[in-house]
Amino acid sequence: DLISSLCSGLLTIGDRFGGALDGAADLFSTAYDKGLTAREFVDSMRRQNKLILGIGHKIKSRTNPDLRVSIITEYATTHFPATPILDYARAVEAITTAKKDNLILNVDGAIGVLFVDLLRHSGAFSREEADEYARIGTLNGLFVLGRSIGFIGHYLDQKRLKQGLYRHPWDDISYLNPAAIQGGMSATKNDRVQVGAAKIAASK
Numbered sequence: 001d002l003i004s005s006l007c008s009g010l011l012t013i014g015d016r017f018g019g020a021l022d023g024a025a026d027l028f029s030t031a032y033d034k035g036l037t038a039r040e041f042v043d044s045m046r047r048q049n050k051l052i053l054g055i056g057h058k059i060k061s062r063t064n065p066d067l068r069v070s071i072i073t074e075y076a077t078t079h080f081p082a083t084p085i086l087d088y089a090r091a092v093e094a095i096t097t098a099k100k101d102n103l104i105l106n107v108d109g110a111i112g113v114l115f116v117d118l119l120r121h122s123g124a125f126s127r128e129e130a131d132e133y134a135r136i137g138t139l140n141g142l143f144v145l146g147r148s149i150g151f152i153g154h155y156l157d158q159k160r161l162k163q164g165l166y167r168h169p170w171d172d173i174s175y176l177n178p179a180a181i182q183g184g185m186s187a188t189k190n191d192r193v194q195v196g197a198a199k200i201a202a203s204k
Contacts, residue, residue: 002155009151013144021139024054024112028089029134038091054109055093061102069110076114082121085113115139 013019031041045052060066076083089105096103105113115138119130157163 002152005155006148006151009154010144010148013140013147018140018143018147020053020106020108021112021115021143022134022137024089024109025116025134025139027053028085028092028109028113029116032085032088038088038095042092042095052092052096054089054106054112055096056103057106058102060104060106062097062104063101066104066107068107069105072107072110072114076117080114080117080121081123083114083117085116085120086110089113112139 031044036044042052057066073086076086089109093103093105116130116134119125119133120127125133
């Protein structure tokens with residue numbers, strides 16, 4: 001039913017899917033407010049062995065830019081009163097892409113920093129109010145709102161087209177061998193267990 005499908009989809013949202021918006025907004029604005037240079041921020045994250053949320057894309061790169069990022073950043077630089085957090089994120093991007101071409105400011109990062117810039121410089125909020133809205137998860141709320149519409153659309157389309165629940169092919173599913181991880185070994189391709197193969201073997 002619609003509600004169960006929507007709830008199932010919403011429960012997939014978390015730090016790895018959707019959480020990058022709030023995380024990017026917090027990381028970049030905090031570093032900027034502390035007065036860290038872009039280089040100091042990148043070096044600090046590297047020393048902590050932490051990813052910079054809002055940086056990096058599997059497909060897009062400097063030579064294959066994400067048009068969504070281009071559109072919203074161009075709009076912001078033209079129409080926003082000020083974009084200091086975006087400018088800071090761009091300075092970070094210049095450092096990260098020098099290391100690897102796809103370590104660009106991605107769409108989550110762009111939305112995150114522009115949301116902070118808009119709250120802080122629109123004149124509609126005090127600095128305390130702007131910081132609170134960014135802190136309490138407003139960005140993730142906007143993400144959930146948009147995804148909810150998408151989830152409902154997928155559900156209705158599948159109902160209209162009389163499609164059943166999507167099942168990924170068994171022979172294309174694998175997971176890391178728990179024994180390899182517990183043994184302290186670094187996981188390799190040989191440490192993956194293929195679900196389809198295991199299921200076939202068990203049925204023999």
